[in-house]
Amino acid sequence: MNGADRQQVHEQLESELTLLGRRIRRLSTTLARQVDDRLEAAAYGLLSALNDAGDVRAGDLAERFGLDKSTVSRQIAQMESMGLVQRVPDPMDGRARLIHTTDEGRERVRQLREARGRWLRAALEDWPADDVDQMVDLVGRLNVALEVREP
Secondary structure, three states: OOHHHHHHHHHHHHHHHHHHHHHHHHHHHHHHHHHOOOOOHHHHHHHHHHHHHOOEOHHHHHHHHOOOHHHHHHHHHHHHHOOOEEEEEEOOEEEEEEEEEOHHHHHHHHHHHHHHHHHHHHHHOOOOHHHHHHHHHHHHHHHHHHHHOOO
């Protein structure tokens, strides 16, 4: 493949990834509303990350997502008022607080992941298993490559 062809393929890939990102954001918004319409979709991303990571400081969560601390604080306050997270003392630093996912928060994450899984399985139900396996491998490689090269 020559340079011009490779450039065209990269542009097409970028376009497809942009479209996929839009679809996933739209889906996340729709599913988040179905689970609880009081919480914005972006907060579910934070809740999911908290669920996976365990107790973390709000500042660490903001850094992980590349968000302003005030944005994360606002979303945490909203989740806390809904009983999805709670602030607990940091055992390593008594002055600091960690954000902890409650049982209700874990249940919301489970519901959202289950709904997202149903959507994805339905979208891929006609795909041959080998294609799905290859997609998993390729997207995994892309995620690793992008993480290494984050700006």
